[in-house]
Amino acid sequence: MNYWIFKSEPDTFSIDDLKNRPGQTEPWNGVRNYQARNFLRDDVKEGDLILFHHSSCKVPGIAGIAIVSKEAYPDHTAFDESSDYFDLKSKKDSPTWFMVDVKFVEKFKEVITLKEIKENPKFNDLILTRKGNRLSIMPISEKEFNELKKLRS
DNA sequence: GCCAACGTTGGC
DNA sequence: GCCAACGTTGGC
Numbered sequence: 669m670n671y672w673i674f675k676s677e678p679d680t681f682s683i684d685d686l687k688n689r690p691g692q693t694e695p696w697n698g699v700r701n702y703q704a705r706n707f708l709r710d711d712v713k714e715g716d717l718i719l720f721h722h723s724s725c726k727v728p729g730i731a732g733i734a735i736v737s738k739e740a741y742p743d744h745t746a747f748d749e750s751s752d753y754f755d756l757k758s759k760k761d762s763p764t765w766f767m768v769d770v771k772f773v774e775k776f777k778e779v780i781t782l783k784e785i786k787e788n789p790k791f792n793d794l795i796l797t798r799k800g801n802r803l804s805i806m807p808i809s810e811k812e813f814n815e816l817k818k819l820r821s
Numbered sequence: 822g823c824c825a826a827c828g829t830t831g832g833c
Numbered sequence: 834g835c836c837a838a839c840g841t842t843g844g845c
Contacts, residue, residue: 677831701840724831782832800838802830 670716671813672707673730673796674770675804678722683731683775686720692772693737697745698753700765704805709740709766711807718770719808719816721796722779729781730816738769776820790815 674696676682686694699705718734742763745753758764785791795806808816 675831703840728832800831802839804830 669810670711670713671719671808671810672712672716673719673721673794673806673808674734675721675723675806677724678731679725682722683720683734683772686734686770686772687775689772693769695743695767696770697743697767699743699767699804700753700755701802701804704803705765707805707807708768712736712740712768712805714739717773717813719813727779727781729779729783729785730776731779732775733773733817734770735773736768737771740766740768743767774821778820780816780819784819785816 678684681694686692696708699708714736716736718736719730720732720734722728722731742760743753743758743765745751746755746758746763746765747760748754753765755764782797785794786797791797791812794808794812795801795803796808
């Protein structure tokens with residue numbers, strides 16, 4: 669079992685959006701970065717736990733927890749010309765991009781702010797806190813996951 | 822295969 | 834809105 673941080677812009681898709689979905693489940697589509705794609709396709713497994721991170725917003729940070737409810741399958745938004753995520757290069761018989769389904773687990777009463785995470789030396793090794801980091805799917809260790817979770821729940 | 826130019830991300 | 838950092842593109 670693995671642990672992850674998934675980043676999303678809350679204006680596009682937030683932890684509240686996930687919570688309010690029917691079945692509290694949603695495909696994690698639109699990943700268009702190869703490194704993130706590789707994690708999604710190869711390493712993100714059903715039952716893995718996810719810290720849901722809000723980026724590009726007023727208070728960037730971890731807003732809650734989700735769980736992987738379905739493993740990688742082709743991201744069909746890449747085939748849809750009307751989608752923002754359309755990619756001419758991704759073919760139905762050999763898709764470039766993949767997605768997983770995620771299910772809501774918990775929303776923290778208060779976001780674990782990026783600032784707070786950066787100030788804590790325990791989290792110096794997180795990809796999330798690296799300068800210039802732009803990866804939207806990041807692995808973290810079980811220990812890091814539990815220590816982050818412990819800050820709120 | 823190099824690398825400059827460009828577009829995007831994302832914290833501040 | 835700024836801009837540093839990064840990934841991608843495309844000419845050579």
